[in-house]
Amino acid sequence: MSVAWKRRQFLGAIGATMACIAGTSWAATTNWPTKPIKLVVTFPPGGSSDIVARLLAPKLGQVLGQPIVIENKPGAGSSIGASLVAHSAADGYTLLVSNSAALSIAPHLITPAPYHPVNSFQHLGYIGAVPTVFVVHPSVPANTFAELVQWIRAQKQPVAFGSGGAASVGHLVGEQFAQTLGLPMMHVPYRGAGPMRSDLISGQILLAIDALPQNIPLAQSGRLKVLAVTSSQRTASAPDVPSIAELGYPELAGDNFVGISAPAGLSGAISARITDAVRQACSDPQVHQALLQQGFALQNLDAQRFTQMVQTQFQTWGPIARRTGAVI
CATH class of the missing domain: 3.40.190.10 (Periplasmic binding protein-like II)
Structure with missing residues (x-):
């Protein structure tokens, strides 16, 4: 067998493997979601983040075609729940009800910080501030x-x-x-x-x-x-x-924002579906009215502007958090 033939066989095998991987990735993206989606709340029941989660979950589940399971993971200034999501697989099945405590404040008060408010997440759907x-x-x-x-x-x-x-x-x-x-x-x-x-x-x-x-x-x-x-x-x-x-x-003056975020590295197709689902849920008349009645100032920010807002608030709260001497 000639060297050229062996080389063609090797390249063919590599190509087939890559095609298989790409096909698997494409199928996983286009079929998503195929199982329930976990929505992590960084506070116990009764807080603003929890209220948002319970108002949005039924509509999100209806839009995405899978149940939305709410998990309350409080503690350490909201960093426990946020860290759990930041280190989860970027497959769209673990999402975070992101908020100011978890992303804008806690990382300044923990050394070393267990996640970065921008680099560790993809911020997909801004909901509002209270x-x-x-x-x-x-x-x-x-x-x-x-x-x-x-x-x-x-x-x-x-x-x-x-x-x-x-x-x-x-x-x-x-x-x-x-x-x-x-x-x-x-x-x-x-x-x-x-x-x-x-x-x-x-x-x-x-x-x-x-x-x-x-x-x-x-x-x-x-x-x-x-x-x-x-x-x-x-x-x-x-x-x-x-x-x-x-x-x-x-x-x-200080508002607490609430949104939906995912671990960094989520595919563009799944990210877009989640962003669209959040927008649809917030636009539902009953959900929209309920959020207004709860005192939320609602705003439709795209993912890029939401991410910029997280970065800006993180920078703004940093010196305030350190000046107060607050610790976690």
């Missing part, structure tokens, strides 16, 4: 933000404030609030906003910086008092609550 609020138990003798500041200053001991967890947006806003105004305060981190809110309602803690949506009905029923919203302007879902910017503290 501001946090300064909320107090009805026993607190403050009906305005200014009265809250006066009350904190008058206390003999540092005032405890709750948040949904270490390195959450609420945590950092609270720490920055204390530093900016020189207030004696002490952070009480919870494993999720749900348990924290229960303690606030019962009077176990008297002050919290929490997401707006879940506090709207509690304020309307008189069970809590919402004194300010951490945004540059008032929100449509709580028009009577002043914004922190109009009160003279624009540096305390």
